[in-house]
Amino acid sequence: MNFLKEYPDIETLMRIGGDISVPHVNGHIHTPYSFSSFDNIAQIFELANDEEVEVLGINDFFVSDGYNEFYNYAVKNGVFPLFNVEFIGLIQELQRRNVTINDPNNPGRIYFSGKGLNYPYRVSEESKKFLDDLIAESQKQVAKMIEKVNYLLQSIYPDMSLTYEEVKKKYAKELVRERHIAKAIRILVEENYPQKSGKMMFYTELFDVEPKSNPEDIAAIENEIRGKLLKAGGSAFIPESPASFPPVERISEYILDAGGIPCYPVLLDDRKGNLITGFERDWKVMDEQFKAMNVHMIELIPSRNSVQKLREFIKYFTRLGYVISLGSEHNTPGVFPLEVKVDGEDILPDDLKKVSYDGACVIAAHQYLKTNGEEGFVTTNGNRTERSIADLITLGNAVVKEMIA
Numbered sequence: 001m002n003f004l005k006e007y008p009d010i011e012t013l014m015r016i017g018g019d020i021s022v023p024h025v026n027g028h029i030h031t032p033y034s035f036s037s038f039d040n041i042a043q044i045f046e047l048a049n050d051e052e053v054e055v056l057g058i059n060d061f062f063v064s065d066g067y068n069e070f071y072n073y074a075v076k077n078g079v080f081p082l083f084n085v086e087f088i089g090l091i092q093e094l095q096r097r098n099v100t101i102n103d104p105n106n107p108g109r110i111y112f113s114g115k116g117l118n119y120p121y122r123v124s125e126e127s128k129k130f131l132d133d134l135i136a137e138s139q140k141q142v143a144k145m146i147e148k149v150n151y152l153l154q155s156i157y158p159d160m161s162l163t164y165e166e167v168k169k170k171y172a173k174e175l176v177r178e179r180h181i182a183k184a185i186r187i188l189v190e191e192n193y194p195q196k197s198g199k200m201m202f203y204t205e206l207f208d209v210e211p212k213s214n215p216e217d218i219a220a221i222e223n224e225i226r227g228k229l230l231k232a233g234g235s236a237f238i239p240e241s242p243a244s245f246p247p248v249e250r251i252s253e254y255i256l257d258a259g260g261i262p263c264y265p266v267l268l269d270d271r272k273g274n275l276i277t278g279f280e281r282d283w284k285v286m287d288e289q290f291k292a293m294n295v296h297m298i299e300l301i302p303s304r305n306s307v308q309k310l311r312e313f314i315k316y317f318t319r320l321g322y323v324i325s326l327g328s329e330h331n332t333p334g335v336f337p338l339e340v341k342v343d344g345e346d347i348l349p350d351d352l353k354k355v356s357y358d359g360a361c362v363i364a365a366h367q368y369l370k371t372n373g374e375e376g377f378v379t380t381n382g383n384r385t386e387r388s389i390a391d392l393i394t395l396g397n398a399v400v401k402e403m404i405a
Helices: 010-016 041-051 067-077 092-096 125-156 164-171 178-192 196-207 218-230 248-257 283-293 307-319 350-371 389-404
Strands: 024-029 053-058 080-083 085-090 109-115 261-266 297-300 323-326
Touching: 010 389, 024 323, 024 350, 041 053, 041 067, 053 067, 053 350, 053 389, 067 080, 080 350, 080 389, 085 248, 109 248, 109 297, 125 164, 125 178, 125 196, 125 218, 125 248, 164 178, 178 196, 178 218, 196 218, 248 261, 248 283, 261 283, 283 307, 297 307, 297 350, 307 323, 307 350, 323 350, 350 389
Parallel strands: 024 053, 053 080, 261 297, 297 323
Antiparallel strands: 085 109, 109 261
């Protein structure tokens, strides 16, 4: 049962409106159901309470498996939950033209999110099969990489071993990803080589070059393991099947069938104001592409961007009618603040905090309307509804404040 079913009707909520305070929002975090900086969902909400983050969006790759646990902790802690998902797709035309989109290393590859999905989660049988097939393809590739990793480990230390089943049982939920493999390798090395010198020796053999990272820096060494072994060109890399990267149109169909809003995650700049990918260097072309994809929502991860470029980008696309969501991902090793930051360390300025909350309000309003059998921000075919963004923000604010007040 979704708590939104128990809310007042639309007219009452619109009349109430809610107070005008702007809470801390993080609209994009990964949980251990895909890969996360956190060990468990309880830890996420402990940190949310400590930092007074009152709106959180679960945003795992492919899966909705964490929705129920996330929902229960949200209700228990008075945090408004946003139900999101993320995919990796492919635009073949841009791949042919060697254009990078929001993956700077793989032309044509696109990260793509869905915001405000149905809770309780529900999709058609066709969409369920699409997702099951996608996950199966990804896990085949991961299992083959673990086999190669196991061979490499045992060639150095025969008593070491790693299996897909072991990695899944110890470090993942349903979905095993590259980062889980890197974590498993790091822990194996620590168990067998307690001294720093031993770790250095082992990693030098494993990488065929001395590691650049301190082997006792968890985040750094896991990232180096991933880069040296599991990425393209790495000694344990297995190319993904083309079936692992569906076209954006198919991903959007799934998101809409799940009740959500198709949303493009922006990479933007490198904190010095330099735009990173070819696709994102021309905002006019981006707008045209978004219109062709029927995308009306954009998300940003401010910790990787400069404040100046963030403001410039948000002003440009807000003026064109796009809704902006902000988050942190938390999709890397190591725990860091849940509150959304700019450029790694700086507190989100008030104007960007308001942008973030407005985006969350639109998603909250969409969830409320869909839960009650109405169209929200977009229709089931992805077109914008006649509801104005201003009205959705007002409604969403009332919906959020009804819970967190």
